[in-house]
Amino acid sequence: MTATGYLVLSIGALLIGGGAFLAGRATARPRTERPAGLTVADLMGMVVQSAHDGIVVLNGFGDVVLHNPRAADLGVVRNNRVDDRARRAAELARETHEVVPVDLSSLEVKGRQPEAVHAQVKVLVDGFVVVHASDESDAVRLEATRRDFVANVSHELKTPVGALALLAEAVLDASDDQEEVRRFSAKIMQEATRLGTLVTELIALSRLQGAEKLPELNRVDVDVVISEALGRSRLAAEAVDIEITTDDPSGLGVEGDRTLLVTALSNLLDNAVAYSPPGSPVSVSRREVAGFVEIAVTDRGIGIAEDQQTRVFERFYRVDKARSRANGGTGLGLAIVKHIAANHGGEVKLWSLPGTGSTFTLRIPAHQTGEGHTADPSPSELATTRLGGEL
Structure with missing residues (x-):
């Protein structure tokens, strides 16, 4: 049985149990003590109130007799009145005795309100109708x-x-x-x-894209990653008379996949070279900050306007389409960098100013020793670093 079916049964039992309880209260003397244990109706009510989806029960007149907090969060119920679209769907469900789907998406999305709310409306018993809405x-x-x-x-x-x-x-x-x-x-x-x-x-x-954090992470030497990425980008840089400089080796290590990290840094370097004027400098630096290793690529290129900085990591987005096509760019390089960083539990950050240049910073969790400090690489580690998954 589906989750919706269980909820419908729960609400039906709750209504029947509640009706029996009220009938009993009408004939019996009032009791001042609380029952020793929870009843089935109590448990059903708790299920409805804690449900992730919105639940609303309407009587034969279309009035709200029961709803959970989630229904109000989704906008299905406001001021104890159900959405008119749900009310009309309830009338149709009573006429046809069939499940009626209805779109209850807000016509004016404000703040963090859900953009798409879909519901199913179904008849319960004695004219009662349940509206089951989900985000x-x-x-x-x-x-x-x-x-x-x-x-x-x-x-x-x-x-x-x-x-x-x-x-x-x-x-x-x-x-x-x-x-x-x-x-x-x-x-x-x-x-x-x-x-x-x-x-x-x-x-x-x-x-x-959409992959979870890499399941097997190995210690990767940052200096080796930078060296390999420089080797990939050197030919393109020399072709336009751009010199890529780096700071001194650091001995830092990160948790990750070396092949993917080299690909990410190579894409950042290629991007810096492609969008820099001939003869301008490009630099690479590395440092450890608050448990993360930051590898920064800085150029003195055309820069990126503030309104475009949130879009440069989108697939196929190009700051300068003419220059990108002239250099054979696909518009996927930075999107790949973003996903590699995310799959390592890190991120890529951007600082840029038009006419001044840009700095892309790849942040990856540092490799931790038992004492919580980054371990220095040993020659045997560098020699036996296992290559990760191929792209």
Whole structure:
């Protein structure tokens, strides 16, 4: 039996038990002592009052005879009056004797009020009707996110696929001109690389998004993570005459997956290089603060306006779309960083000022020894660090 069925039975028993109790009170002398134990009606009432969903019982006139606090929280009952939509659904349920679904979402969302409240209305006994309402806001937001994700992916994939088709047609038309064939072939290679990067990052994001905290965390040396990330980003930085500087090795360790952490830091470095003018500096620093290791990537690039800072971690969002496409950016790098940090029990923070630059700080829980301090890495630890899951 479903949870709704149990609640309906509970409320029915409560009403029947309450009616019998009142009938007994009408014929018996008043009692001043309290019963020694809880009755079934008492237990049913406690179930209704503590239910996570909103429960409202209406009589034959549509008046509220019983409701729990959750019903008021969801806005189904206000000032001991039920929502008119629920009242009309109750009338229909009495006529048809069927379960009637009804949308009780607030027409004016204010503060933390649920965005989507759905209910089922069902006849109990003797004209009594129960309204069982639940907060579906999370499910509605998740579905909206899914639709947006599918639409964004479709749009982003169409661009390189369409370009490949046009370039292939151009190669066929210019088959007798070797120079044109080489030129179009180079562009085909560029678009194919971009498409491959996009698919790889989509797969990585799909694996990370919605995942719980990583079940097996190992000690990862922060200096090794920074060294590997620098190795990945050095070629792109040298191509635009950007020097990436770092502070001294720290010996700090974090709890996590080395492969994922290197990917996150590489994405931050690539982002800093892509949005910085040629010849400008990019720096990486590390420190331990309140049980977290912070790895900060600072650039002197174009910066990010305050109204855009909350959106840069969204999928496919680009601060400068023209520059991002010119560099082959997919708009997924920072979204991947956010989810890697979250899956490690950490976060990524941003400080930025247009025209001055940006600092992205990756915060990951520090590795703790028995005494509660970060342990210094030993040579054997560094040599035996196990690689985590592949992207």
